[in-house]
Amino acid sequence: METTLITDLTYVAAPVVPVAPPSLPPTVLASRLKRAFIMAVFHLVEARLLWRFLRSPARIRLAAERIKELKRVYYGHLKVRKIACVAGRYYREYQTPGWPSTAYDTYVATTVNRLVPFRPDTDTLNLVFLAITKKCPLACEHCFEWDALNQKETLTRAHIHAMVAQFQARHVSQIFFSGGEPMLRVNDLVAVVEAARPGTDFWVITSGFNFTRENARRLKRAGFTGVTISLDHYDAARHNAFRGSPAAYNNAVQAAAYASEAGLVVNLSLCATQEFTTDANLMTYARLAKQLGVTFIQVLEPRAVGHYAGKSVDPSPEQIALLEAFYLKLNYGPDHLDWPMVHYYGYHQRRMGCGGAADRFLYVDTDGDLHACPFCQKKSGSALCGSLDDSLATLKTRGCHPFESAST
Template identity: 45%
Template structure:
């Protein structure tokens, strides 16, 4: 069956124009110390709601801090991002001063020592909102289904979200395809969901106009993760398969920041890209654009990369780890965006997918360990999660199981 061609919006200006963008607020120095103290106090209060034994409380707090260091690196939190009265320091932890933050930490506390009340089952879930996309990205993991007939309607997705909110989920990451092709459905879905969950959109920047960013913000969206796979406009456009995709990113970042959405860039780092100089040039651009976070993803041999040798060698993994630690903990880079690099903790403590802390729901509603690990374990719309989740956990993560941790 033929599908209607997706026509990208016309852009008025060339992609090399200077776009004036304000940076999101970074909290440093003494103010950072005050914010950190307040956040630690809030976490202490959450622990004290459930435990009164001082020794147990101390043990839980120490374990939480130990877990943070294993996941995020050995140093203290070096900076916070303040947006809408909330403080963020990790792309996958809800900002403080919110119910989502409290429920997230109740879930983490429950992993250390069980508590009586119902807690978050997941840190986050990824849900593919559409098969449609105007791009032909080099690394697309959904390549085999792109632009085929849709299966999930809005009410189907709302049903799935409600199921997972009943199980407890701190964050929902809306992906695709290109989810901004269904921006009105996203608005309605976010509006109809409980406010104890943070919602994010993962996009190429397509259709993220100021008007759409405002609609998403008013609906209750927390933030946007925008893919930018090179600091050079031509190379990014080539990677994405469209001549103006770099300009989409510039305009989307500006519109997101102007709408007070938490704003992040995401890059898939290929073998040809990974070097200290390239990473620093990308970080400089991210700082100039004013984003709060940069997410670094490693390429996986699936989708459009299926059968290709794209896995990074150990020496490049080391470069990425050193970059991650330097940017987040070296005082020289305190005013740069916070780096999220999943490979760092995956090689130390294992993957958080496969129903551990997150999972992936594809465009047919099928449940998988994560976006980069296809292994169906039931259908989120048709099957009971009480059946699907144990199946998912029994399969585990194919890429980062216990034998791969080092």
Template identity: 50%
Template sequence: MKTKEIVQSKIPDPRNQDAKIKAQKVILGFKKELVEFFVRLRILRIVFRHFQNPVKVLKILKTLDSNRRKISGPGRVNKFIKINGRYFWNLYIPGSNSLAFDRFFEAEINRISPIPGKTNRFSNIFIAFTKKCPLKCEHCFEWDVINKKEKLGLNDIQMIIKKFQLKGVAQFQITGGEPMLRVDDIVEMIQSSHKGTDFWVLTSGFNLTYANAQKLKQAGLTGVVISLDHFDPESHNLFRGFKKSYQWVEEAVRNSIASSLVTALSICVTKTFVSESNLMRYAELAKKLGVSFVQILEPKALGHYSGKDVQLAPEQEKILEEFYLKMNFDKRFRDFPIITYHGYYQRRVGCFGAGNRHLYIDTDGDLHPCPFCFSKTGNALDGSLDDSIAELQAKGCHSFNDSNIR
């Protein structure tokens, strides 16, 4: 499929249609304290469901809170995002008042003190839905297989989803290629899956029309993560290899928010991008667009970046960490999107990939540590899944030590 042949039709502004927009609601102040109280109460009930010893329960709760500070930073959550009656404060933790939330924290509790019959380690599974993509992104990690013949059909993907759902996985992140090229298959896959699991789509914004956003929402999709790699339209289009990609992002964000989907932006920050002023300009744009989260990814020498010197310098990592802490814990920025920055916790407690808390399933069904670390360990359809996962966990992450948060 040639990029120049891809045409995305002009998307009508849903605000001019009959649909009612239900944008995110930011919860601050006393209401935030009240929500946090009930979130903590729900976690307490989950712990008591499995352990009745008050001393043990208190120890588990203290460890959970200690782990939170190690992973997210020393400050308290200063806001919640309310969407569809659920409260979100972290892009990779399911919103409260849901079975997915309960499953996530059961897995975390199980790390601290084993729950009888509970074996799940995973909070997120990334699964590549297609090899097809209309773009030629500068950082593409699937560059070597883009637009080649598909290997996984819908039935294969449904089987993989079912296997991991039986292990109690809380969330699935649907990626690609460009997963929105198979939007109808995604809808059918979500509809046929067990309830109580959150599904997210990771997209360039292509084909995320208002009608498709509505279909995905009605099927049960929780949210979308839309890639936007620069606040400047021309720079983003150049990075993505297509002249309309910035326009797609704007339309996709609008359609996602209008459909009451949790909406996030994701940026791969390059050496030439990382500066305090650029990060703030990006945050201002994200705030203007109305998204709930911004995810910051560091470039990896993989795929199209293979063999290139793309790793950030220590002083750039420091800029990112300071920005992350400021935006999430400084009260001056409470009305900005919540920032997710994996590099912060990776350098402190290790990687959560490699079968620790998540893994990546590529377009052939092969298991890898994460989308940015390719090291095949078995296949999700063939052989023993448990053996493949055990081998993946034993190998760990080659870039970071195994997490010391168990």
């Protein structure tokens, strides 16, 4: 049978005792000398890649100038200071492949081709969020796919194979499998990634459900790079209430431990609700992430879509200021250089606009339809039928809505 699904999604109604989070060694480098050395290696690697792609001193200088300007727009006066090492690869950003890898070279090639074209295609996609199942055992407060949950499946394993191949042909360097709960289709995940060609990092976005030690090892053997685990509170009871399951916290914490043990990069994803966003909560959450030895913390702002549709969930200007201060403290503060790196897309989105709508990333829903991003859904063609080139062109033309928030 091509598609394997767990159909009984009901938790046993039994008392769940919160597990004690393990204390795992940090993956973020603590040594200033080692950080400086690896950063110098990155510069040499990128110089080598520029020569490989462009083969002209004048074009290399032009690319270097444009890359410098791109970094200035994205980071402002900030300089990347932190580096993590997992399974022999080094990471500076959550949504950038680690080096050394074919995926890293692919990412740099697409970035350079965007700035100084050296190949005939105009593909600019770096990242795809690919939802592979409608099934989920949880009832999350913020779920953006709420209306599609536990409906009849559309995507077969063959569909997922085909979509991955199409996006790889367009030089996509990262694919994040989501849902629903993608670990319900772990057999399909393993089969698809085993069959994929080199040049793409694969991640799974999960609540931790069905993320056993053996399944973590299977993902790593198949070629997965990392796992993004949804953990929305350091307090077990509050996370369980947010996720609608008494086992959600245990599943998330154990998944982080199993993933680290297997050599997968671990990112904790936090939906920073109005109720959660205080300085004390953010720092307590970061301490838990450090204890778990994770590499990244992703901060997401809630959006009034899906289960939150019609609700006032945007953070206040004061809370946005807290989130930005947290991002700056954890990534650039001298007292947190070996703490997990924070990925807060909202910080950069407010300064340089959105990279969705097939500019740098897009979202494919559980029917194979294309959207600007998981939170900005409006069908713009299909990844399963018709011309993908035409669908991507339509998506780019429609674009994303202007980024608006309580801070503007």
